[in-house]
Amino acid sequence: MLKKLVYATSCAFAMAYGASAMAKTELTMYYPISVGGPLTEVMDGLIADFQKENPEITVKAVYSGNYDETRVRALSALRGGESVQLSVLGALDAHDLVEQGLVESFSDIAKTTEEKAWLTSFYPALMANGTIEGKVWGIPFQRSTIVMYYNKEAFKAAGLDPEVAPKTWDEMVAVAQALTKDKQYGLMIPSTGYPYWMFQALAIQNGQKLMNEEGTEVYLNTPEAVEALTFFRDLATKYQVSPKGTIEWGTLRQAFVQGQTAMMWHTTGNLTAVKKEAGFDFGVAMLPGKKQQASPTGGGNFYLFKGADEAQKQAALDFMRWMTAPQRAAQWSIATGYVATSPAAYDTPELKTYGQDFPQALVARDQLEVAVPEFATYETARVRELVSNAVQAAITESKSPQAALDEAQQAAQRLLRDYQ
Numbered sequence: 001m002l003k004k005l006v007y008a009t010s011c012a013f014a015m016a017y018g019a020s021a022m023a024k025t026e027l028t029m030y031y032p033i034s035v036g037g038p039l040t041e042v043m044d045g046l047i048a049d050f051q052k053e054n055p056e057i058t059v060k061a062v063y064s065g066n067y068d069e070t071r072v073r074a075l076s077a078l079r080g081g082e083s084v085q086l087s088v089l090g091a092l093d094a095h096d097l098v099e100q101g102l103v104e105s106f107s108d109i110a111k112t113t114e115e116k117a118w119l120t121s122f123y124p125a126l127m128a129n130g131t132i133e134g135k136v137w138g139i140p141f142q143r144s145t146i147v148m149y150y151n152k153e154a155f156k157a158a159g160l161d162p163e164v165a166p167k168t169w170d171e172m173v174a175v176a177q178a179l180t181k182d183k184q185y186g187l188m189i190p191s192t193g194y195p196y197w198m199f200q201a202l203a204i205q206n207g208q209k210l211m212n213e214e215g216t217e218v219y220l221n222t223p224e225a226v227e228a229l230t231f232f233r234d235l236a237t238k239y240q241v242s243p244k245g246t247i248e249w250g251t252l253r254q255a256f257v258q259g260q261t262a263m264m265w266h267t268t269g270n271l272t273a274v275k276k277e278a279g280f281d282f283g284v285a286m287l288p289g290k291k292q293q294a295s296p297t298g299g300g301n302f303y304l305f306k307g308a309d310e311a312q313k314q315a316a317l318d319f320m321r322w323m324t325a326p327q328r329a330a331q332w333s334i335a336t337g338y339v340a341t342s343p344a345a346y347d348t349p350e351l352k353t354y355g356q357d358f359p360q361a362l363v364a365r366d367q368l369e370v371a372v373p374e375f376a377t378y379e380t381a382r383v384r385e386l387v388s389n390a391v392q393a394a395i396t397e398s399k400s401p402q403a404a405l406d407e408a409q410q411a412a413q414r415l416l417r418d419y420q
Helices: 002-022 040-053 068-078 091-099 115-118 152-157 169-179 195-205 223-238 249-257 267-278 310-323 328-334 349-357 358-371 380-395 399-417
Strands: 025-031 056-062 087-092 139-151 263-267 282-285 294-306
Touching: 002 087, 025 068, 025 091, 025 267, 025 310, 040 056, 040 267, 040 310, 056 294, 056 310, 068 087, 087 091, 087 310, 091 294, 091 380, 139 152, 139 195, 139 267, 139 328, 139 358, 152 169, 152 267, 169 263, 195 294, 195 380, 223 282, 223 380, 223 399, 249 263, 249 267, 263 267, 267 282, 267 328, 267 358, 294 358, 328 349, 349 358, 380 399
Parallel strands: 025 056, 025 087
Antiparallel strands: 087 294, 139 263, 139 282, 139 294
8 A cells, every 4th residue: 555655646746847847938939020131030130049048947939010010010919918028129118118017127027146246237328228227127139229330332432531420410410522423322311200309419419319218298399309300301301411391211221221311320230231231341430420429329218018927937037048148149130139138148258359340339238338228218109209290390491490390399288287
């Protein structure tokens, strides 16, 4: 009888252990793919590597369009009761996600010394959008700044020094005029997709921040902001170094590599794609300025949604720590062009070697010294749309910069009134 009891107990233990060993924690992650190029293969490879090292965790990536589309789809799934634990969403979405009570604070769920140290390992400029009232809500992952790409061969042909990029607005206009000729514009700055982002860069360069740190006020129609938007419009209408009308975000990279423009402003997330596609030597430079050189940060953060059980929370935390570890951040930066999010990543042998061979990859990192948080407020999507519409109205000359920004300011103030 004792032998039978021991045998039965041993079998039960073995079955329980086997069930436990086979049990997996499943995570669903919504991820934006329509940002700077095809990233699915890179992401799929990283997830596969993580799952090999962590066989007890399964990560299902749902590729869901650009940042706006991903936010809508992820939140719709979440509110519809679907099992969604994490997502990469815009860094600028943090205020709304927190205000709606949709996300967990990493400051609250990071328990161990290593987890808490992880929260302080990123560049401060990249943490700004995801930190609200002293707590961390978003972890930098797919992050960027705006940089200026320029065709060195076009510079040489125009008698310009290909190793010296313009550092001021006046220099940029003069260089663009020298570069403009038949079938080639001197400069293109996109005005679709993320027009608010480009306008914010110009405003900062003219000494004007567009919002307060709390996300409750905007300053869209100050003289400095109006001057910045006027300059944006004047590149085409006054200086004639850009095409009139809107310039498409999604096709600008192709216009640059095909020689339709000698300079362009675009996300660092396009760097690797430009490197692969350009049949000419090109440079990357920090954005020029009027009062100062500056760029807003951009891109996406990891967010952890509420509703996950304890196993899923820990698995998600382990996954995000793995994905943002220095060696993966270096790998991601090399594969895509996005900024490696921590100083430790730039100390890895891989990124050190890459930076020596391809110094263009270090410009975005260096620009973090003069970077500011991306435009973000409460009611972010609606306020951002107001700004983007104002920019496009001015660019297409359907409204004056002053009138367009006055309207945007008034409408934004109405949206933000309840948060003040």
